Amino acid sequence: MYRRPGFLAVATVSVVMCGAGLMPSVSQAAADPGKEEKGRSYAETHSLTAAEIAYINDLNKRALNLGQPGRLPGPALPSAGPFSPESTWADDRVTPEAEPLNRMPDAYLPFGSRATTGVSNYIRKWQQVYSHRDGKRQQMTESQREQLSYGCVGVTWVNSGPYPTNKLAFSYFDEDKYNELNSAGPSPDETQAEFEGRIAKESFDEEKGFKRARDVASVMNRALANAHNEQDYITSLKAELAKNDDALLHEDTRSSFYSALRNAPSFKMANGGNYDPSRMKAVIYSKHFWSGQWGAADKMKYGDPDAFRPDQETGLVDMARDRNVSRSPATSGESWINFDYGWLGDQAEADSDETIWTHANHYHAPDGGMGPMQVYESKFQSWSAGYADFDRGTYAITFIPKSWNTAPAKVTQGWPLQ
Numbered sequence: 065m066y067r068r069p070g071f072l073a074v075a076t077v078s079v080v081m082c083g084a085g086l087m088p089s090v091s092q093a094a095a096d097p098g099k100e101e102k103g104r105s106y107a108e109t110h111s112l113t114a115a116e117i118a119y120i121n122d123l124n125k126r127a128l129n130l131g132q133p134g135r136l137p138g139p140a141l142p143s144a145g146p147f148s149p150e151s152t153w154a155d156d157r158v159t160p161e162a163e164p165l166n167r168m169p170d171a172y173l174p175f176g177s178r179a180t181t182g183v184s185n186y187i188r189k190w191q192q193v194y195s196h197r198d199g200k201r202q203q204m205t206e207s208q209r210e211q212l213s214y215g216c217v218g219v220t221w222v223n224s225g226p227y228p229t230n231k232l233a234f235s236y237f238d239e240d241k242y243n244e245l246n247s248a249g250p251s252p253d254e255t256q257a258e259f260e261g262r263i264a265k266e267s268f269d270e271e272k273g274f275k276r277a278r279d280v281a282s283v284m285n286r287a288l289a290n291a292h293n294e295q296d297y298i299t300s301l302k303a304e305l306a307k308n309d310d311a312l313l314h315e316d317t318r319s320s321f322y323s324a325l326r327n328a329p330s331f332k333m334a335n336g337g338n339y340d341p342s343r344m345k346a347v348i349y350s351k352h353f354w355s356g357q358w359g360a361a362d363k364m365k366y367g368d369p370d371a372f373r374p375d376q377e378t379g380l381v382d383m384a385r386d387r388n389v390s391r392s393p394a395t396s397g398e399s400w401i402n403f404d405y406g407w408l409g410d411q412a413e414a415d416s417d418e419t420i421w422t423h424a425n426h427y428h429a430p431d432g433g434m435g436p437m438q439v440y441e442s443k444f445q446s447w448s449a450g451y452a453d454f455d456r457g458t459y460a461i462t463f464i465p466k467s468w469n470t471a472p473a474k475v476t477q478g479w480p481l482q
């Protein structure tokens with residue numbers, strides 16, 4: 065194990081283990097999905113301090129910069145210890161060690177409605193299940209382990225290839241529910257701003273948003289199947305959309321919808337798509353985040369009812385103004401995480417509740433204040449429950465080569481596979 069290049073780690077990874085008698089089984093926990101997240105903050109759930117949350121948020125933004133083509137690492141970030149404006153600690157994130165290709169993973173531990181494991185064990189599972197290129201298992205590279213070390217976004221990053229850009233995101237918004245802003249009023253214990261934020265948050269239906277993304281990905285995959293150049297793909301895509309008079313048919317050809325394939329880096333790679341659409345597939349990941357990222361202070365505290373609402377016809381969400389800004393504290397001591405990513409891939413499970421979302425608690429710092437990174441596998445109801453930190457959940461489509469198996473059709477929660 066080592067720190068970012070140039071730094072030597074001084075401690076080995078330790079995985080926090082809970083007594084089996086104190087935890088429900090994965091099957092038991094699944095009967096009460098989202099119990100440990102819903103209504104609680106990320107900091108409360110993961111026992112993190114305000115300083116640690118601030119550091120995670122900064123590191124998340126740094127990962128965004130590092131993930132863009134041509135970007136170079138920025139200056140060192142403050143570390144996650146006793147926080148003060150003058151803090152200038154060194155980055156304590158650590159890149160996990162390489163794992164032998166043939167070493168099998170251990171069973172994941174049940175943790176509420178999730179299965180959880182240490183990052184090294186996840187690497188071993190990844191190598192067995194997700195690493196395949198042209199049918200052959202691959203060892204996770206140093207670059208991939210570096211990406212993974214960033215936590216939740218790292219899990220999606222290492223599976224999608226490029227850093228997730230969220231340009232093709234979908235969600236569902238219930239306009240009838242939203243209209244309660246005009247037909248009802250705040251409860252006795254909330255302000256007008258709290259009321260508006262609550263109604264807007266309740267107007268988003270994550271299951272319907274996920275279904276929309278899945279349906280669109282399915283249409284895209286049918287269009288990709290027999291297209292050997294981009295124009296053939298676009299023509300086939302429009303024909304598929306026309307069958308159900310889908311509103312996406314009328315998107316501008318320069319929009320994020322029609323340009324998504326050509327903007328996928330792996331589409332252009334010789335060992336990826338090599339400009340052949342039939343070698344690619346559309347897959348899904350999810351991002352949870354906060355709506356009030358700018359403007360009035362109350363909106364930054366309680367949510368912006370008008371921000372990041374999807375187009376009513378297409379379900380597309382304009383993510384251009386997403387700056388990864390976290391919710392602002394409304395009271396002393398509050399701290400909020402800026403986003404959470406979950407990886408789905410191309411799972412064929414028809415029942416959304418049975419889909420498995422892979423995410424993580426925070427970046428990997430086994431000898432730092434944050435501690436080792438834990439990787440989670442959650443069923444949909446647990447993933448979509450989110451935290452009080454977020455009021456928006458989008459489901460994004462990206463493209464990866466079919467020769468990659470980072471998005472297998474079948475994923476079983478925990479290990480071993482059934």
